[in-house]
Amino acid sequence: MSKPVCYSTKAFSTVSATASLGATSIERRTPTAGDVQIQILYCGVCHSDLHYARNEWNFTQYPAVPGHEIVGRVTAVGSGVKKFKVGETVGVGCLVDSCRTCPDCRSGLEQFCTGMTMTYGGMEKQLNRPTLGGYAQSIVVTEEFVLRMPANLNPAAAAPLLCAGITTYSPMRHWKVGPGQKVGIVGLGGLGHMGVKFARAFGAHVVLFTTSPKKVEDAKRLGAHEVVLSTDDAQMAAHAGSFDFILDAVSASHDINAYLNQLKHDGNLVLVGAPEKPLPVAAFPLLFRRRSLSGSLIGGLPETQEMLDFCGQHNITCDIEMIRMDQINEAYERMLKSDVKYRFVIDMASLV
Numbered sequence: 001m002s003k004p005v006c007y008s009t010k011a012f013s014t015v016s017a018t019a020s021l022g023a024t025s026i027e028r029r030t031p032t033a034g035d036v037q038i039q040i041l042y043c044g045v046c047h048s049d050l051h052y053a054r055n056e057w058n059f060t061q062y063p064a065v066p067g068h069e070i071v072g073r074v075t076a077v078g079s080g081v082k083k084f085k086v087g088e089t090v091g092v093g094c095l096v097d098s099c100r101t102c103p104d105c106r107s108g109l110e111q112f113c114t115g116m117t118m119t120y121g122g123m124e125k126q127l128n129r130p131t132l133g134g135y136a137q138s139i140v141v142t143e144e145f146v147l148r149m150p151a152n153l154n155p156a157a158a159a160p161l162l163c164a165g166i167t168t169y170s171p172m173r174h175w176k177v178g179p180g181q182k183v184g185i186v187g188l189g190g191l192g193h194m195g196v197k198f199a200r201a202f203g204a205h206v207v208l209f210t211t212s213p214k215k216v217e218d219a220k221r222l223g224a225h226e227v228v229l230s231t232d233d234a235q236m237a238a239h240a241g242s243f244d245f246i247l248d249a250v251s252a253s254h255d256i257n258a259y260l261n262q263l264k265h266d267g268n269l270v271l272v273g274a275p276e277k278p279l280p281v282a283a284f285p286l287l288f289r290r291r292s293l294s295g296s297l298i299g300g301l302p303e304t305q306e307m308l309d310f311c312g313q314h315n316i317t318c319d320i321e322m323i324r325m326d327q328i329n330e331a332y333e334r335m336l337k338s339d340v341k342y343r344f345v346i347d348m349a350s351l352v
């Protein structure tokens with residue numbers, strides 16, 4: 001494959017784990033036959049962006065451009081593109097490519113493909129260089145990894161569905177969350193607030209666990225039937241052994257055993273949070289009552305489209321706070337203090 005020629009686009013990047021993000025110019029490939037070129041209108045700010053920018057998972061390639069909750073407008077399509085036209089509003093999430101041939105790819109589970117390419121932190125095959133994410137004015141993505149955005153949703157408020165949305169939707173669908181179940185969501189951040197909305201939409205009895213007393217009222221407005229302050233032992237004890245399913249969306253070290261003890265027999269705790277350090281797991285909370293601990297990673301392309309369509313039908317979007325691109329460093333600091341309601345979204349028009 002010959003290397004496509006490139007064009008420049010403005011972006012925000014970081015050069016080391018301790019540096020701030022700042023304005024830069026990056027190269028994108030010009031669209032090849034199967035590519036869609038997208039002018040980025042909005043990009044959500046996921047806690048994974050922060051983990052990655054600061055090399056907390058030890059695989060960051062610098063200079064790094066984070067961002068994988070991308071909504072934009074199609075500005076050009078390659079000659080072979082069938083699904084999209086110039087002018088349409090589209091989305092791009094955490095994946096921009098995969099091998100397309102393995103059993104996972106063939107069953108729409110591209111997130112488990114060993115040859116998948118992440119939107120940032122992966123390797124762009126066409127240019128043989130690290131992928132650069134959505135904190136940028138434009139991106140070029142192969143059409144199979146571009147998603148349709150429901151026309152009735154506010155595009156800025158829909159952007160975080162591309163990661164926070166699918167990451168909470170997918171495990172709840174996989175483990176069949178529904179009516180008659182008591183479901184816990186741990187942490188009211190970007191993922192957690194979407195977890196609350198989906199669990200409610202699926203008909204479960206929803207309980208939010210939070211460390212932040214000031215989020216109690218918001219959690220109820222977002223759809224939680226009950227809110228437990230996890231720092232209050234009496235409140236935790238009142239729910240012990242009563243949950244069918246718990247989604248843990250915490251970004252930092254915390255006591256996971258306290259949540260395993262909230263499950264009833266055969267209950268399942270799904271970890272979607274990806275803290276920097278390993279979480280110690282005690283044996284007894286798992287042994288007693290035959291409880292399970294599992295994990296889940298975003299979702300495949302077909303399920304991401306299904307989730308977007310579901311959100312369109314049920315009018316579900318994220319609660320967002322819009323920021324300018326140059327406020328990103330401050331936004332990261334606020335995210336670390338759990339001070340986000342409930343997802344920052346960058347207005348890319350501010351990147352000039």
Ligand code: NAP
Nearest residue numbers: 047048187188189190191210211212251252273274297298
């Ligand atoms: P976020 O918006 O920062 O939310 C994290 C929430 O965790 C906070 O709002 C806070 O909720 C709680 N929290 C933070 N520090 C805590 C601590 N020390 N102890 C207890 N609770 C704490 O982050 P996010 O964007 O939702 O992402 C959450 C995690 O999921 C990150 O690690 C991210 O990398 C990961 N992630 C995983 C996937 C996947 O595919 N599995 C996809 C996307 C993101 P309260 O204030 O309510 O306590």
Ligand code: ZN
Nearest residue numbers: 046048163164
């Ligand atoms: Zn994410």
Ligand code: ZN
Nearest residue numbers: 099102105113
């Ligand atoms: Zn594959």
